[in-house]
Amino acid sequence: MDTALIPEGVKRDPLWKFVLKLGPVVAVLIWGVVAMLLCWIKGLNQTNMNDYYGFALWIWADLAVIALGGGAFFTGLLKYIIGKEELKNIINFAVLVGFICYSSALLILAIDIGQPLRGWFIFWHANVHSMLTEVAFCLSCYFGVLTIEYLPLILENRQLDRVPFIHNLSHNMHEIMAVFAATGAFLSFFHQGSLGGVAGVLFGRPFAFREGLFIWPWTFFLFTWSAAACGPCFTIMLLKITEKITGKKLVKDDVVRLLAKIAGWMLFTYIIAKIIDTWYWAAVTAPSKGFGLMEFYSNNGFYGIWILILEVVVGGVIPALILITAKGRSNPKTLTLAVVLAVIGVSVNRWAMVLQVMAVPVMSFDQWALYYPSWQEVATTLLPVAYGIILIALSHRYLPVWPQERELNPVEATAGPVSAEAAPGAESEEETSAEPEPAPAQA
């Protein structure tokens, strides 16, 4: 039915099967939309946020997806600026993942601000002394960059590409993509950093407060560093999941191993810096504010020292050691384990820097303030996950995301596009178009 839209030379499920598989995901999406509408219509009383938790589950989700979406800017930097040409075979997917992450972050912020109709105030009435203003500027602009990077992929859809103007437009955008990628790397450096800076400048919250360089606390640099290290790990993790679901190899091992090696060394150097930062904070910074290390990890029902071990050792040291060794990243199982652990590690880091910061008592009469999200918060946090799955599925089906797919999964040549409906038999389970595909203007 939709064979004409499917990239040439690849196999896809019949449309009915594709729609059926997405059914449960669409149900989650609808659940999230209902919760979102409740938050917009009835207000933020639908959440469990309170005077302790002005930042809650949504801001953790925001920081986590922004860190995990860092694979787009870092892979773009490696490909377009540093010249790692091999990464052209995974850059499309990295951009897609980044686009999903950043559009999700903006969606969550649109719910979190309570009155999205006033969202433009942050631009028009900007508080130029706030790191969050810088985050809002860079986030919005970088989403523009990701849209520009994703757009040529849409324009290269088999049918759209036949229109000469659209073909020329996508070709021209590829030609100057390095300019957009450089702008994206610049914007990412600052907004990833400023998100860390927001926590680091909280001098009234010794759990988060850090010293630093000029106006930037060390968390500024650690956040950017961790995003550059763990973003590519998230891209590899989603690639592995996509390959598992589709039952196909989509990117060659040498490309994945190269990205994993670079991410591994970034993670290794990051985790050394993180350990030094944690030691200095525990030994010097926090005591100077009147706190001992274990006061941040005791006398409560949730935040034990395990969270620090999970973040630094399990989610940092172990994946870094796996990824920097050729043997570790060559084994598919240990590679997958490492990227999953790295994703958990950076997510736990963001959780600690957003939610544990709020939970730790700072006054002598204070107690630990634990927080449980409402179902509306959970549903709206799962909403971007469902949206992301749908967008990846649609892009995989209709767009030339994978430059190496035809080579890795050759399809028997036929006279023309053959759909399951038109020619049941050998291709009965999948829609196929075996016409040779014209080479993209630039991968």
Add this chain to the structure above:
Amino acid sequence: MFPFNFEWIWDMSHVVFMGGLWFALTILGLGMTYCVIKAVIDTAKGKGAHHEEH
């Protein structure tokens, strides 16, 4: 946002913050304008027309 807004002050913070924003937006805007204009010219010259024949 703009120097003609009532809350605008000519200080370093405004110049750095808003200058950075407009700098980034200008690069993106000029880049896309270049792509669109070049695509119009290329199309007028008949480039990419062979793709209709697939």
